[in-house]
Amino acid sequence: MIHSDGATEMTISLLQACASARLGSWTLDRYKDTIYLSAQFCQLLGLEDGDREMDYQLFMSKHIHPEDVWFVQEYQRAPASRRYTFRVVSDSGMERWLEAFPTAEHDANTHRISGVVQDVTERMANEDGIQNARKMESVRSIAGGIAHEFNNILYAMSGYIGLLKEMASDEDIDRDEMREFLGEIEFGNKRAVRLIKKIQTFSHSGKQGVSPVSLNDAVAKALHGMPTPENIDVDTNLHDAPPVMVYAHQHTLEEGISNILVNAVGAMDLNGGTVAVRLEQRFIEESRTVQCGKLQTGYYGCVSIQDKGCGMDKNTISRIFEPFFTTKQAGRGTGLGLAIVFGMVNAAGGAVEVESQLGAGSTFRVYLPACSNVPKENSKNDAHSCN
Amino acid sequence: MTRILVIDDDVQICNMLERFLSRKGYEVDIAYDGNQGITKFDKARTDLVITDLVMPEKEGIETVMELRAKSPAVKIIAISGGGRVGPESYLEIARELGAQRTFEKPVDFEELLGAVEELTSPKA
Known part of the structure; x- marks a missing residue:
């Protein structure tokens, strides 16, 4: 596995391709409970001196982000090959996002599982930024909508209040008209209550x-x-x-x-x-x-x-x-x-x-x-x- | 008699403005969206249009543009309660497109009445 002086040109170009694509490879030996990491994978973890084999439990506890350990273990148990992203922690404590591409199908009895990982830290940072921008846009949109609806209700209600104030100084007060305007204010009040209930229902998205x-x-x-x-x-x-x-x-x-x-x-x-x-x-x-x-x-x-x-x-x-x-x-x-x-x-x-x-x-x-x-x-x- | 066309998708606001302006001696017609507003504008002489800016079907901004294209003389008051980009932005666009006065909802009625009187006076 470790390339020697006799490595073919193809092997060298493959390794160069892996390095420029920031690809690393790994092989888990379930019998020995060890994991082999290629030189590129080691580099992603900030480990110098080329490739290495290390204790699997030590690798998991030291280099896999604590919140992603269960997730990585779950995927390694999965019966079919799937892509997944997870965080690793380098020797110096720096976090990086990796995307894993298991290369062969495996099940719980498979002796060795191999896979390739790619450093996707920059892509994840961009996606995070896009997600946040989308969230902000939707918050702005919702806040704008709520403001519009309430402004309409207040506009109508304050108009009728103004009309009632004017009527109060009329010599002949039209009581039916007064009752009608009071009814409109009551209706505005009900609209506001209904709107709040709808917003509460909508926001119940947890x-x-x-x-x-x-x-x-x-x-x-x-x-x-x-x-x-x-x-x-x-x-x-x-x-x-x-x-x-x-x-x-x-x-x-x-x-x-x-x-x-x-x-x-x-x-x-x-x-x-x-x-x-x-x-x-x-x-x-x-x-x-x-x-x-x-x-x-x-x-x-x-x-x-x-x-x-x-x-x-x-x-x-x-x-x-x-x-x-x-x-x-x-x-x-x-x-x-x-x-x-x-x-x-x-x-x-x-x-x-x-x-x-x-x-x-x-x-x-x-x-x-x-x-x-x-x-x-x-x-x-x-x-x-x-x- | 001075004739005012009120365009707003909120029925309660339309009814309120009709009562408010009729009480002040104006003849008022109502439309619940931009398309209806344009149709009514085409059918009868109108001195002043008071239009909302955020509406379904035809938006207020589009309505202001069409009204201005149809009649350089008609007076327009644009009112906005905000929406996706906030009331200021809509009102600024409406002013650019030829609305003489703009108001944010909820409106101060003395100011609105002042603007209506000024824009419909023979000197305006």
């Missing part, structure tokens, strides 16, 4: 409160509270759907589904039609990023809500989960409905897939991690029936 809940019950409650104009029908499979337990925050799950239903009804209120609601457990075979979040391989509870309404263009779809974004007419929406859905799925580790066509309608599929990995009633075979 993992706290996420627990196993029945998706069937949540959909049933949301359907029960849904306003359905005479020209709208609801077609649901709730009566014969399998029981699906998911991880979510109970209250925000109901509110989130309810918000999508309200949008579906709103999209069809002009021409009427049928809102189709389907509930099932699905198996996602390949990870994929969807409009709101990422679906990982595994079982999910899925509720799909389909309307045949006005539909959305691509630009609208890309903005619908932004807080305070709304396409609704005046006085009919605050733009927080789907932001609440975003907060809800984000907290639960779920995702929302959106399909829409202008003039043809929209389908929202809300995926939440299923509590059980055991598919119920052949849901794996029905994986494509969630429309």
